[in-house]
Amino acid sequence: MLKALRHLAIASFLIPLTLPLSVSAASYLPSNVEKSLKASKVSPQSLSVAVVPLSRAGDSNFYNADVSVNPASTMKIITTYAALELLGPTYQWRTDFYADGPVRGGVLNGNLYFKGGGDPKLNMEKLWLLLRDLRANGVTKVTGDLVLDRGYFKQPQLPAFNDDGGDKNKPYLVTPDSLLVNLKAVRVVTRNDGGKINVSIEPPIATIRVDNRVKALKAAKCPAWPEVRLNPVTEFDGTTLIVDGKLADGCSSQAYLSLLDHPSYAAGAVRAIWAELGGSILGKDRQGSVPSSAKLLARAYSPDLVEIIRDINKYSNNTMARQLFLSIGAKYRTPADADDSMAAQRAIRSWLARKGMTATQLVMENGSGLSRAERVSVREMSKILQTAWKSPYAAEFISSLPLTAMDGTMRKRLRRTPMEGQGHIKTGTLNNVRAISGFSRDKNGDYWAVVAILNDPKPWGASAVLDQVLLDVYKNPRTK
Known part of the structure; x- marks a missing residue:
């Protein structure tokens, strides 16, 4: 019942408006792409393609462009670009330690509160420095409990994702949390x-x-x-x-x-590092909220959002993407929002509408693409890329995407081809999905928005099909 209501709520946002195209368009598959599909034994109807000129006039190409498809991790394109504009490129997350009692002679006579603010990159080095600051503020021994405040996010109840039915302890399956420490790895x-x-x-x-x-x-x-x-x-x-x-x-x-739940991991990591620093916590671990009268002892800030989206897009980090999605929701949450996922969906749709876009096929569940529910069409994704190209933060966004044949998830693809270093391309992979989305140059140095998404029961080896799309854009530019 709850799942049905959630899907109904998502569908209620899908208002049928479109952004008219201002370029001439064709619909075809290049011959080398067709050959690659045939070699991979994949039907052409499984492939959707959108190629749009950006830096000069030219012919767009849309093939199966209005079909609703699962984008896999190319959904991170939408989440990270939206975050740049909705949160700002210099947005930071905070993580705090508070005390509810006095500190005398190195002893905190009370409880130590560890409050999370949704930081996607609170790694072990940052936690060590934060605990060093706690020591510098005069605390060595805590007589009370270690209390975890995990109330920053209003968490959605989403179905667990297990694409291959395999090991639930895989790091890429880690769920988001207000107090995410070291990606729980x-x-x-x-x-x-x-x-x-x-x-x-x-x-x-x-x-x-x-x-x-x-x-x-x-x-x-x-x-x-x-x-x-x-x-x-x-x-x-x-x-x-x-x-x-x-x-x-x-x-x-x-x-x-990923071996423990979020509170067990966070508390265990704090206690382990604190002991190495010569500190002790006499009480137990528990969850609770920081009292209004508590005193701030130490605070850490995350890197700027521009660095966070680079990690997300270059390495396709699902957990960080989900943290970012919920962070959008937490900032724009209203009393009408059931949770921060719903708030993020509403905020992103409103943001798109202000730009003249309402994507009728777009369905966002967690913003990472690690989902069977998320959907988009390649035409919609290409429109979002066109808008990002004109954004004041275009340089920051484009540089967050993997460079073809050089880094991130594209580092091993298109090597020893003319496409080396010529594209900033986000990849996506699920059991039945292969996808690319981003910005690519042609042999004349002009830029194109390129989206190619393949949904097929057996897409094995089909990444070569998507690489052929990029090679065709490079070798056969249709500019005016």
Whole structure:
């Protein structure tokens, strides 16, 4: 019932208005793209393409351009561009420590409050510096509890995403949180030092125990994929990580997992670093709100939003994108909004309307593309790219996207082709989706907005189809 009401609420925003095109348009697939589709055994009807000139007059090309498609992570294009204009390029998030009692002689006689502000990039280095500031403000010992204030976001109740039905501990599945610490990632390093197997975890959270079952092998060439397996087992008082497999002398293995819930991870990370700094917290961990009478002891600011969107787009970080989406909602929330997801959807639709756009196919659920519900058409995405091209923050936005054959998720694609370094392209991948969206140059140095999204039950190898779209734009510009 609640899911149906949510979808009805989303649909209520879809007012059928369009932005008229001001360029001549065609509808075709280049011959090399058709050949690539045939080689991948993918139907042309699975592919949607929009190519629009930006820096000079030319012919646009729209193929299946008004079909509602799942954009996968190219949805981050809309979220990050909207954030630049709705929050501002210098927007920052805050994370605070408060006390509800006096500090005397290095002792906080009361509770220590850890208040989150939705920072997408509160990593271990930043947390360490924040705790150093707490020490610098005279605190060494806390007699009360560690209280986590996670009330900044009004969290939506969204269905869990598990595209392949696999490991729920994968870092890319981490959900957003007001007090997101280090993307809730645990780094597990296994080493064979002279026949002795050492397993370490970072941060060294006390509630994560390691069961080391790895067998040491004699000296050998270190494999690219070491035979080390990780199996987390949740227990009533924490998590046991069973590590088994084989590892040759002098070799190591590294992996990242999400093992704990948000409050357990945040509290565990604070306690681990605080102990390393020589501090102690005598009380328990619990959740609560900072009292109005509490005193601010230490505060940390995130990097500017322009740096955050670079991380999101270059490396397609789902958790950070979802944090950003909810941050838009938190800023523009009204009493009528059920949660910050609904508030973000409303704010983004209003923003698009002010620019003369109402995308009838656009459906946003969490803003990251890690969703089966999110939808857009390539024509709508191309209009958004055209608007971004004219934005006062165009340079910041374009530079956040991966460079073809150079960095981010495009670093291994289109190498040794004329497209090296010629495009800023966001990628998207789900089990049945392959997508690209961004800005690309042709051989004359003119810019185009390019969107190509393929929805097909078996899109394996079809990234080559999308690369052919970019190569055709480069080699065969249709400018006037």
